[in-house]
Amino acid sequence: MINSYPISPSSSSPIPFNQTEEKYKVLIQQSLSAFFLTIPDGTILETNDAAIKMFGYSAEEFMTVTRQDIIDHTDSNVPEALNERDKYGVVKIETTGIKKNGKKFPVEIFSILFTNTEGEIRSSTLVTDITEPHRLRELERIEKRVLEINARTNSKIETTLSYYLKEIEKIHPGMICSVLQLRGNSLYNWSSPSLPKNYSKAIEGVIIANNTGSCGTAAYKKEKVIVADIENDIRWANYKEYALKEGLRSCWSFPVINSKNDVLGTFAIYYKEIKTPSKEEEKTIERAKNILVVILENKMSEELLKTSVESYKYLFNNNPASIIIWDIDDLRVVEVNETAIELYGYSREEFLQLTVLNIYPAEEQAVFAELINHAKDNGLIKKTMKWHHITKSGTKVIMEISSHSITYNGKKAVLALGNNVTEKVLLENSLMEERKIRQQQITDAVITGQEKERVEIGQELHDNINQILATTKLYLEYALTQKKFRHKLVNESKILTEKAMMEIRKLSNSLLPPSLQEIGLLEALNDLVKNIKTVNSLKIITDWDNFLEVSLNKKLKLTIFRIIQEQLNNIIKHAHAKHAKISITQKDGQVCLRIEDDGVGFDTNQRRTGVGIKNIISRSEVNNGKVSIQSKPGEGCIIAVCFTAD
Template sequence: MKRPSKPLSWLPHGQKSHGLKFILTGKEEKYKSLVENSIHAFFLTITDGTILETNNAASVMFGYTAAEFKTLHRSDFIDHNDPELAKALELRKQTGFAMLEATGIRKNGERFPVEITSTIFMDTDGVEKSSTMVSDISERKQAISAMQLSNERYNLVVKATNNLVWDWDLESGDIYRSGNSLAAVYGHSANDSICSIDRWKEYLHPQDKDRINNLLEQYIHSPSETSFHLEYRFRREDGSYAFIQDKGYIIRNRQGKVIRMIGAAEDISERKKTAMAIEESEQRYKMFVQQSTEGIWRIELDKAIHIHTPLDGLIKYCYKNAYIAECNDTFAKMYGFEKASEVIGMPLHKIMPEDNPDNIGYLVRFFNNGFKVENEVSYETDKDGNQVILLNNMVGIVEGDYIKRAWGTQRNITEQKKAEEALAESENRLRTIIQTDPECIKLVNREGMILEMNPAGLAMIEAESAEQVIGKNACQLVLPQYQEEFRKMMQYVFEGNEGKMNFRIRGLKGRELCMETHCVPFRNAAGEISAMLCVTRDITEKVLLENSLNEERKIRHRQLTEAVITGQEKERTQLGEELHDNINQILASTKLYLECTLKGDKPRTDLINESKLLVEKAMSEIRKLSKTLLPPSLGEVGLLQALNELADLIKQTNELSVLIHWNNVNENEVPGKLKLTIFRIIQEQMNNVIKHAEAKHVAISIERQNNLLTVSVKDDGKGFEAELKRNGVGLRNIGSRAEVNNGVVNIYSKPGAGCELVVQFPC
């Protein structure tokens, strides 16, 4: 073919056109713009390879500047050792056009595949030049290599695999399947039922159908995807579903449109079941880990260490290089954090202090016991610096004599440890109390054998050591007359009740003591009654004191009875004397006056009037006598008014001044019997003053202060020795009346200094 004689323009890659005119006028700028903006390298050269012009894409592709290109020959960036290049240049010489694949060489020496399209033309000056376009086809080559590899794999899979190989023609919609695995994979005996894409889609699981349709659409319309991967459930002929995995390649035409999809279908049902089982197991594991009440953790070392490293070296290495790699939230919360993510990556030494010997011992036992320990206690630190006591189980993972990590669980026993320490302290305190308690504390079993006894108990029974009584029957110490009752009490206590008893014992050296015991069931950890706990005290002195008090009570009762009888006799004597010496004489005089009046012829008015006066006097005397004998109606007139009347009566017959002082007393709060007692005590003391004191003034005081009601009768008489007069009848009567109301009587008197009677009652 004859070389073209007119200038030719460069055409886009892949087009072949010759003999077009290159018109500079009006189109040169458009041409330059097209060249400069092209993604392909453009070269304007002389046919011998000398470079005249390049575009920017050439610099980007080969790494030379435009100026550098003008100093180069095409052989500097196109490999001329390729024999195909010489053939192409010869073809271009003959036809004016050539296209070939060659090897480009970048400035940095990198070689890469290129496609060259070159046209020869004559410029306006008649100089023969060439317009050359170079394209980097590295990606295309890779795609072709991948396609070749895919074809090889396809052929190999068809021959060697049990998978079902298929070819889907997108234009026709038909699917060709090869191999004998149709039934094994899809569970269908013939391809006819699923030979088209539409029929094939009918057998997809309803829950997978939309997803697979969407994926297929994405693959088909993707501009660059070369492979695909699908997983779905497919209905077999028997109605069951198989898990299918499809993998393959996408075939495109020159325009990049997907025209075929070639793949291999594999039944992965068993694998899926296994994966689902693993996933379920993993979920159970995660649920267990997250919901566990124990901290679960994994510690990693930055780098594995040989297990035969010296022990000190292993421990130091762990503290320096171990960190928390995995844990649950429970673990994190033990250190004051909320989430596991806050702890992940934390160095071991941050939470487990190296200076605690218990922690070092924990690691020593871990390394010495074959990298496994159980129920080891560690003393660690939370984020606020507080100590946390943990109970740990740990297992190390050893691979090829190197330990890399360890798994473990832990429980927070801080409160338990504190409780144990408190319990130990309480037990020590209780034992100290028992050992120092002055009462006998002992444990006795069902047979009555003494199991334990404190020092005070040993001293009570005259034992020099515990060995003398431990294992001996407690009944042997009890006097015979109390032994049967003691055995009954033991049986009652072992039935779950509390028992009390007073009895007498004889010590090992013969001393007899009166004892009081209180026994309760002693239960073991299972709640069973295993022994009887007895607290026994020596009440010998108490019994002797009570006997003494009883005797004193008897004497006091006799004295009280004697005082009452004496008082009654005194009152009767006074009554008799009063009736005989006073009232009887008045009545006798009245009788005499009346008799004289009756003897005369005329009644004597003067005698009748005198008799009337004597009768009135007798009535007055009887009234006064009755007031001294009968208790005052204090409920009607009140204690204060009764005392005022008593004072007025005394003033009428005696030259004695009586002053009554009443302070902070509410009569409504004082019981009636107590008010009567106070009145009789004051009445008795006033009689004593009138008869013996020779006093001119008496002060009666009743006041309430600090829950005490104090009654005082104070005179300015001649006084007496208080100790010598205490056994008088009047004072005994006062003491008896006060004692009945839990009162206390005190007498303060000296000769010439008057007397004060003070009685205090609780109120």
């Protein structure tokens, strides 16, 4: 930057210098800026202590130094500024100064031409070190640029960090910057554009703990860690070989802590020399830490929001339930997911032209309107109901809809999640119908069984007991008229009466065995088997010695008794079997009984007209039992029934 100042509108001649020598010397010696008295070609005639301190030359050395030695003439602004000074007599410029050790630094130069008392043209030049103002301006420029980059929605955090770190390195030559991210209990490279790749790889995933290098320790303690000499610092004992191999000699690390006091990562500064931070570097680092917190928090929140939005979109579009969002005021559909598009047959564009009423049949719209009014009046809707919906093709489907009040794009809306339960409802209706039919079959079987029992009881009473009682009646009537045979006839009548009583007792036991109520299931079964063996040649083997009936209720005991009784009757009447085996087992909360015989068997696929097997199945189902029947013609039969023991 060059500023030139004309001396007068009509003259460009040098300015006369009329100050006394004493006041002149006091002025230049007290100045904080470097002062040079030179001739126009740049030869230095006189300087002050500030110049000696600023550039590193002694007063004697300055007498042999040229203008090119202390000012960077590769800057094109320098020759232009000299021409301006020759033209106007004064100039101000910002350029680069050069110290004796070769280090360059930003300076501001103010130079003016004048004529001394001898009439010689001289120049008076003040040089100000503007490193700090320049650094602050550069930092402000960089920070502004970084925040602009970070604000872009498509910018990557790694790109932003890389740019920022490189710019900081330009302000402080020799500085190597690195930012590590804390994930879990380990640090991972976020951005280290100038750090040797091998070194970055070697420290990747370092665990945060005390004495784990500068960064691991800083993140662990939540405080800055300044290591001026890596080789001789105990905190680098396990990592110094990696750093020294790449020429890294010092490392300062600062934890980056967010507003919640959580460590996001570390900001590290490396130098290839043993070094502690200067005041200027500390100021840069402090500003950088604050900017990094802003960058990282902002970008991480943005990425978290982006991830949340993407997750929402994924869950929304890939949800197995159809989702329709509609405006509660005008009822227009404002959003749908892929499941709804596939189910209803409309494209997304077509759907967004509909109102939600378009998918409801006319007969249900009145009820639906009540729901809408309720939502408008109360400002809240959260209901699950079954509705009929109409697809684009006109097909009517049954939908289970869960409706929820939401705010969508700043407006009140309803989110409706729907599951197509058409097949489920039809299946439930079918099962209900089947249950009705099954219940009717069970009822029919019970009635048929009862009728059969009544017929058998009637036959038994008529053909057996009635005949015995009729004979008894004849004997008694004859005894009344025949004294000679009276005693014998009464005795015969007594015997017949006892026989009738025995037959009635047997008939009673077949209906409800008294032993089941008095002595239990197993004893009643033993009596049943014993009675059958008495009058039938069927050989029956029983296996229920290890069965404990105490856990069974009375109803289940009676069911088991009746099933065994029914099947034994079936075997005797129809199977023509020689052997039968009955077993009862108990395991894992289930009671299973198995009845098998070596009779003629039957085809299980053929429709059965008898009520015996039906009765067994009916009794089992009433008690939630499962029946298995295995049989083939000529191969006997196996019936297995399992109940859950209460």
